[in-house]
Amino acid sequence: MNPITQKAFTKISDFEWEIPVDFRSDMRVPVRVFASQALLQDAFKDQSIEQAVNVSTLPGLVDAVMVMPDMHQGYGFPIGGVAGTDIETGVISPGGIGYDINCGVRLLASRITLEEATPFLSDLASMLNQLCPSGVGVGSQRKLSNADLVEVCIRGANWAKSDAYTETEDLERTEDQGCLTGADPGKVSSRAMERGRKQLGTLGSGNHFIEVDLVTEIYDEVAAGAMGLYVGELAVQVHTGSRGFGHQICTDYVRRLQGAVAKYGIKLPDKQLVCAPIASEEGQDYLAAMRCAANYAFLNRQILTNKVRQAFEIVLAGKVDQWHLRQVYDIAHNIGKFEHHLVNGVKKTVCVHRKGATRAFGPGTQGLPSEYQEIGQPVLVPGSMGTSSWVLTGTPTSMERSFGSCCHGAGRVMSRSEAKRNIWGETLLKELEKVGIEIRAGSMSGLAEEAPQAYKDVDQVVQSVVGAGIAKKVAVLNPLIVIKG
């Protein structure tokens, strides 16, 4: 098969491109890419566009397959992919959500100034590292009973509320209030339950992190004010997901659905795109199990948030005026959900798959907390380690063009093995420390894999989504402390 080039695209605007449905005979909908010319060119270096075209062959797709500017090659779906399927005629695909179900980001704001915090940053980094379990094979401090895990599956972050881990505002400022309805632990394997019992409240490794940031720029004072973000003050990001619990659920259902593809006569260009009709027994079972993992992940970030708050209190209480951390928002970027969208002017319920893409609901959308109704949903876009992160908001255009979705990060450009060949972890550590970033990392090779050079320029990614109109700039954060497993 010939590689896809620029010639395949129709230019919609400087930041929006489409591959028409007649590009390949098995496509059912167009592929819509949000990217600058330069980032689109970068995408031709791997198979991300071809993977998006493969996704466009799934049954029951609605509107288009969308791809965000932080796209890169994944397995089956590209990372940065968004696909909506009709809930009556369409399919659900575990690969369109990923193994780390409800991997996501939480942002906390503070009123702590850099000046106040500077003498204590090293202690704060060490305390965060001590209290927040992270790294390969590191389990949680509390092993859940089976009955507890069943409750977690059903109640999500609300489970923490009954266990004094959370504040009411945290739940209000979490996507879906930290709990998807329709979760059924009976559809989760005993293997997944076993793994899930041991890993709640852990960060994991790879690209997961806890980061203490400084708010360095504000682009929208009204929105930033509503979120409690002010220049010169600290904020915290927590990036993790459903750990081994979600990995096992996805593994189980990718395996089970291999049979469903033949049963329902679905032709696929890649086995990793396995899927089942949403209305089928297999589709319903996967949805019920996937929601358990999503709820587990909401709670996982909630428990880590509690640990982060403890660390701030231990290190900063009595030394700064206000050490409390208020939640700005918590969002998923690997998830599948039923949402209402206008498709060709008609309101439709769509199963939106987001694989490495963030929900970005515009102003006035149902389900947003009252303080965000006028500004739109906060969209959290972490940069690569040591570079800026962005806080954006969803827009009316994101609701019209991308099923209310946006980018989720910088996006990789370099393989992990290439990063390790070119970058020495210890050298990188020294470079980051030289610019004033406190790093606590579980492994130097893991640090090298996550080096800034291995990622795209997050500023260009943000420029693309803002240029396309699917997000609006609010604030820029720069790292002071990075905790990696």
Next chain:
Amino acid sequence: MNGYKEVEHTADIALQVWAEDFYTLLIQAAKGLYALMGVEPTVAPSRQRLFTLPQGNKETILVDFLTELLFLAEEDGLFLSVFCFDDGQNVISVRSTGQKILTWSREIKAVTFHNLNVETTDQGFSATITFDV
């Protein structure tokens, strides 16, 4: 010739494996998996484990086998290095021996079916497996 090597993938990790027969391909894939995980086993004593894989096409058997090894590594801390396969009508029985894991440096989330084809070659079999990390 039997062997394995890591191949480039932007976000995840892929492994190319080749062997003169299918069961040796599984063993090479196991070695490659442990190498990607950066597993360091303890020296003794040895542990034994018996498990079964459902019969199916070669791709599914390969994914099931590696998924089982991933689970045993994470849950029981087992590194398995000697394998004996017994081909039954409905299942393949696998008798394996290995050691407890001392340390490992990389978490692998899952074994994927992405573009997975076990191909017949002049020398036997080959496949490229993509892992989610």
